[in-house]
Amino acid sequence: MNYKILGKTKLKVSELAFGAIQFARLEEHDAINLVRYSYDCGINLFDTSHAYTNSEDLLGKALEGIRQDVYIVTRTLKRDKKGFLEDLETSLKRLKTDYIDIYLFHCVSKNEVFDALVKSEAIEALISEKRKGKIRYIGFSCHSPDVIDRFYEVNDFAVLMIPLNFIVTEFVQKPLLEKFKKNNIGLLAMKPFGGGRLENIELCFKFLSQYTQVIPVAGMQSIEELNQNLSYVQSNKNLTDSDYKKIKRISKELGKKYCRGCDYCMPCEHGISIGDINFIKVYYKQLSSDEFWNCGLQEKIDYARKSCTGCGKCSKKCPFELDVPGLIKENIKFFDNLKK
DSSP: OOEEEOGGGOOEEESSEEEOSSGGGSOHHHHHHHHHHHHHTTOOEEEOOTTSTTHHHHHHHHTTTTGGGSEEEEEEOOOSHHHHHHHHHHHHHHTTOSOEEEEEETTOOSHHHHHHHHHTTHHHHHHHHHHHTSEEEEEEEOSOGGGHHHHTTSTTEEEEEEEOSSSOOGGGSHHHHHHHHHTTOEEEEEOTTGGGTOOOHHHHHHHHTTOTTEEEEEEOOSHHHHHHHHHHHTTOOOOOHHHHHHHHHHHHHHGGGOOOOOOTTOSOTTOOOHHHHHTHHHHHHHSOHHHHHTSSHHHHHHHHHHHOOOOOHHHHHOTTOOOHHHHHHHHHHHHHHHHO
């Protein structure tokens, strides 16, 4: 396993991080074995979230006895001080640890969300918990580059989690990358396979390998997947002319149907949960059958079915010019076919 320094954190982390969103689908014994196997293979960076069902619980059990040898990333979707503190304490308990290596405010993709964190003193509380030693390094996960400059207002800002694959490239444009480098920001790449929508895994890793300062966070749920990912990330193969042609073809096929989850289309004036509906195919691949059918999607689908007028106001707000009403219809049809 090769290791890289994660920006200003100075943490020496494995060149592949273990994303624990999908392994929560496994039986406890299998989940623990998978984490232990990944650790034996040299992976020392594990990413989870308060919101990933029982992921933190499983990870906490799996890392018992080796906690001091690994680094844990977790995060919260709360936007207020009280909610953040509650989530932090819950995460510490679930993960069976007295500190989190990297703690992120999750999905901060709009200026108004960042403003809410400041106004509610949530960021101030995060910095305070860092000073107490409960958190080592702080940061944000983000789906839109428009808000990133605000993060630099936080003196302790050290890590940024961004979506990155050969379709989502907004965060690796030269000006942004140069500023990340100048400020020594540690970069973690979520959705390296597009949430399961990009099936050519080798091509995904070859694309990511050109960004040497980025650590891909790959969701894995089997030893076979882990071994495959390790073989690709360690191959250090460069993109070929044939690869670029494949990327161009796939990007053309998916580009206008690829929802980034940035939520710029929200709020919908009809109250439709656009992001959840447009991520149904991703949820279907990431969640267990029980979780998928019992996470409230049916209610959101039924509401969208009767409430979407096709007005197109969401499309006008989409920075990627997606046909949002068309995607809503397509995903409703996908969900209905699954039920059949």
